[in-house]
Amino acid sequence: MNVFSAFKANIEKEIKIMIANGDLPDDTNSSRVSVELPRDPSHGDLSTNAAMVLAKPAGLKPRDLAETIAERLKAYDSVESSEVAGPGFINLRLSDNFWCQRLIEILQAGTDYGSGELGQNRAVNVEYVSANPTGPLHVGHARGAVVGDVLASLLAKAGFAVTREYYINDAGGQVDVLARSAYLRYREALGEDIGEIPEGLYPGEYLKPVGESLVARDGDKWQNADEVDWLPEIREVAVDAMLDLIRDDLGVLGIAHDLFSSERALVEAGAVDTVMKTLEADGLLYVGTLEPPKGKLPDDWEERPQTLFKASEFGDDTDRPLMKSDGSWTYFASDLAYHQDKYQRGFPVMIDVWGADHGGYVKRVAAGIKALTGDEGELDVKLCQMVRLLENGEPAKMSKRSGNFVTLRDLVEAVGKDVVRFIMLTRKNDAPLDFDLVKVREQSRDNPVFYVQYAHARCHSVANMAQDAFPGADFTTKSLIEADLSQLTDSDELALIRALAAWPRTVEGAAEAHEPHRLAFYLYDLAAAFHALWSKAREEPGLRFVIADDQELTRARMALVRAVQTVIASGLGVMGVTPVDELRE
RNA sequence: GCGCCCGUAGCUCAGCUGGAUAGAGCAUCGGCCUUCUAAGCCGAAUGUCGCAGGUUCGAAUCCUGCCGGGCGCGCCA
Numbered sequence: 258m259n260v261f262s263a264f265k266a267n268i269e270k271e272i273k274i275m276i277a278n279g280d281l282p283d284d285t286n287s288s289r290v291s292v293e294l295p296r297d298p299s300h301g302d303l304s305t306n307a308a309m310v311l312a313k314p315a316g317l318k319p320r321d322l323a324e325t326i327a328e329r330l331k332a333y334d335s336v337e338s339s340e341v342a343g344p345g346f347i348n349l350r351l352s353d354n355f356w357c358q359r360l361i362e363i364l365q366a367g368t369d370y371g372s373g374e375l376g377q378n379r380a381v382n383v384e385y386v387s388a389n390p391t392g393p394l395h396v397g398h399a400r401g402a403v404v405g406d407v408l409a410s411l412l413a414k415a416g417f418a419v420t421r422e423y424y425i426n427d428a429g430g431q432v433d434v435l436a437r438s439a440y441l442r443y444r445e446a447l448g449e450d451i452g453e454i455p456e457g458l459y460p461g462e463y464l465k466p467v468g469e470s471l472v473a474r475d476g477d478k479w480q481n482a483d484e485v486d487w488l489p490e491i492r493e494v495a496v497d498a499m500l501d502l503i504r505d506d507l508g509v510l511g512i513a514h515d516l517f518s519s520e521r522a523l524v525e526a527g528a529v530d531t532v533m534k535t536l537e538a539d540g541l542l543y544v545g546t547l548e549p550p551k552g553k554l555p556d557d558w559e560e561r562p563q564t565l566f567k568a569s570e571f572g573d574d575t576d577r578p579l580m581k582s583d584g585s586w587t588y589f590a591s592d593l594a595y596h597q598d599k600y601q602r603g604f605p606v607m608i609d610v611w612g613a614d615h616g617g618y619v620k621r622v623a624a625g626i627k628a629l630t631g632d633e634g635e636l637d638v639k640l641c642q643m644v645r646l647l648e649n650g651e652p653a654k655m656s657k658r659s660g661n662f663v664t665l666r667d668l669v670e671a672v673g674k675d676v677v678r679f680i681m682l683t684r685k686n687d688a689p690l691d692f693d694l695v696k697v698r699e700q701s702r703d704n705p706v707f708y709v710q711y712a713h714a715r716c717h718s719v720a721n722m723a724q725d726a727f728p729g730a731d732f733t734t735k736s737l738i739e740a741d742l743s744q745l746t747d748s749d750e751l752a753l754i755r756a757l758a759a760w761p762r763t764v765e766g767a768a769e770a771h772e773p774h775r776l777a778f779y780l781y782d783l784a785a786a787f788h789a790l791w792s793k794a795r796e797e798p799g800l801r802f803v804i805a806d807d808q809e810l811t812r813a814r815m816a817l818v819r820a821v822q823t824v825i826a827s828g829l830g831v832m833g834v835t836p837v838d839e840l841r842e
Numbered sequence: 843g844c845g846c847c848c849g850u851a852g853c854u855c856a857g858c859u860g861g862a863u864a865g866a867g868c869a870u871c872g873g874c875c876u877u878c879u880a881a882g883c884c885g886a887a888u889g890u891c892g893c894a895g896g897u898u899c900g901a902a903u904c905c906u907g908c909c910g911g912g913c914g915c916g917c918c919a
Contacts, residue, residue: 261858289860296862306861309899319899343862344899389919429919520919550915551843563916574845574915581917588919616846617914640847642912684855687847689912691854702881703854703867711881722878759858766858778856782866792883795875803878840880 258362259373259761261303264349265292268307271329280325281315294759301338301348302755309345319345356751357742359758363820364738368827371760375768376417382604383409386507386514387424390499391435392461394506394665397612400690401641402665403681403833405610406512407773408639410831415768420604421514424595427496428520429588434458435499436492440479442468443491447477467498509669510677511833518598520591528594529586532629533579541567541628547575566593571624589618593625600626600634608771613640613687637771641686647693672697675834679706682777682832700840705781709825710837712784715791716822717838723803723815730808737816744813747800749790753817756786757824764831773832780828787821 268290275281290311295304308323315322323341330339330347335355340348363370385405388398406421413419426432438459445451446468454460471479471494479487500517507513523529536542545565549558565576566589579590599607607626611618619638626634646653646663653663669677676697683705684690700707723732745751760779767775794800802814826836 291861293858293861296864300862304861309861313899346862426919431919547916558916561917578916583917585917587917592919613847613913615914615919619846640913642847688855689848700881704881705867708881711879715879715881718879726878763858770859772858775856775858778866779858782856785866788881791878795877795883798878801878805878 258359258758259765260351260359260758261292261294261762262765264303264305265290267330267333268292268305268326271326272307272311275325275329281311285311285315287311295346295348298752300342300346301340301350303349303351305347305349306345308341308347312345323347353743353746353751356754356758357745360742360745360754360816360820361738363757363823364734364816367734367823368830370824371414371764371827373415373761373765373768375415375765376412378416378418379606380420380604381412381417381606381608382420382422382599382602383412383608383610384422384424384599385409385610386503386512387426388503389426389431390496390503391431391459392499393463393502395662396644396646396665396668396692399510399665399668399677400644400681400686401610401612402507402510402512403678404639404641404686404773405608406510407678407682407776407832408608408610408771410833411764411768411773411776414764414831417768420516422516422518422599423514425496425500425517425519425521426588428524428591432492432496433488435464435495436488437484439464439467439471439495439498440484440487440491443471444468444480446472447480463502464495467495470494470498506665509666509674511674518595520595523594523598524586524591528598529590532594532597533590535629536566539628541570542579543567543576545576547578566621566625566628568621568624568628571627573620573624577621577624589621589625592622593629596622596626596634596636597629600630605630605633606635606637608637608639610639610641610686613642616640639686639771642684642689644681645689645691647691647695649693649695653694668692675710676706678833679709679777682774685772685774705777706834707840708788709780709784709829711840712787713822713825713829713836714838714840715787716818716825719802719818720815720822723811726803726805727808727811730812732812732815734819737812737819740812740816741809742813742816744810745817747790747793749786749793749800750814750817753786753790753821756783757820760824760827776828776832780825780832783821783824783828 269287272281272285272287276283276285290305290307292303292305295301308326309319312319312322320341323345327339327341327347330336330349335351336349337352338350342348383405386394386398386402388394394402409419409421434457438454441451441454441458442464445465471491479491533542543565544562546560546562547565561582563578564580566579568577569575577589579587581587596607623636626636648654671694680692680697681690696704697706702708720732724730745754763775763779767773790800794802802811802818804810829836
């Protein structure tokens, strides 16, 4: 249960009754009513602005209306107290029993707790990584990969039908460069001395196996052939090899896309031409000349008429070119076709995860989607800022085995998949992120991965201790549901339960806002609440989870501990991080 | 020059789509520590939320204009 939306529903029900009674006007609009957590816990468990929002249109005084609503809410069993405060807030305190019910709910649901109906099975497409298939993934890709993957899992958890997609940019000049680079390695594999890899080609050794496999397959067939003959063949082999490489890299991060979409296939199927015809028919294309870009002027700038899309009519700053001077389509043109294709495949909501250096591109794609879908298609681009690799605050000097960048694989091998995934979510996607290879392995409170994992491990360990204390006792989840939870009365115990009960709302909020980082922050806060209770028991032994001579109390507390363990596991599950039962190495 | 993102405690950052006295970790200061499992624990202090206007019952949050930082700016993807 999302406690907040449940009470919002209750309040809306009361508003309807008040309208029927004539206490509120017929046209009362409750859309701005919200139920939230009071900043100060002493104000209660829940707080609503209903009276303040509704009073003015109804011609009532906020506090008077608040009194009326507050009085009505007192009738609910779950409401312990209902008070008016400040300018007209209604503060609700819910009964201990209500919170204990949430505990039972968690134990019954297991790690499915927090899964919701928000999405109502609506289709959402999350496109992420989409790195050019020209080499291994590097650290920068890792962030977008995690953000996209966890966002997808989060949306799935919230009830959306999610497709994880990778767009393969296999139609541009970059893959031709790849093909030429692979061709060199092919000649090398045939025994030629190829010397230094020329400037402009990919020097990475990861292309050597491609050259070797070409020799194994085709022998010296291409050795003296013209480029026009070998390029398409070798390009295809090389791109496939690079995609295998990328899939492997993503695999070590625990990521598997549902769908790889090829730009080349799209272009060859005529999708771009179709889009152009559509735009043409709508009068959105023309041949014109753009102003030279301000700031840095490209060396080879010359004025030239181009086929332009009227992006400025859809919110972009200027119109955008669709055709290169050699007559081929620009990347933007095929990108329009790609997004229209996604839309037509049944995805009105499209989320793209890009690097921040593509920020200048958002408006034109959004404009294109608007033009092509008549405002029906919705695009949200999540831009991921840079990741700075550090070692104890200093720029990291990791060994770089593959060319001149740190690969995703190097990073995962250095600190592990779980650490990479968690740390990548410790910042909003649009803020730069410092990834300190030393700090993320520290066992301390300022290492969030450790802190959260430690909470989970501690739950596991406490359960073992309880079992040792009461060897014959039944502490299975099924049994814990039957425990007498009214014995959980300490303020910190109840605070912990409230924190647990906030999980469904966290999932919904994060899913709605497309902000997966909120999960990491929630788990950190939850872990803190759990550790705090643990620490408190050092001062007050009566609060220990395991009470040697009181099996029933221990059972109730085990229910709480099991619930903490469950919610942490649920959260880590969405993040793709494996919860650990032990931290010993 | 234009566009996008950012500006919150000494530092690194949250702030739940407009709510009440703006939060956490680190650092600082003062106590405690022969422990159910190992991160030590408890407490204190710390703010013109970049600046100035505006919108409203109410603004860190929305609008406008400045200041400062990052990224980008026709045939690269």
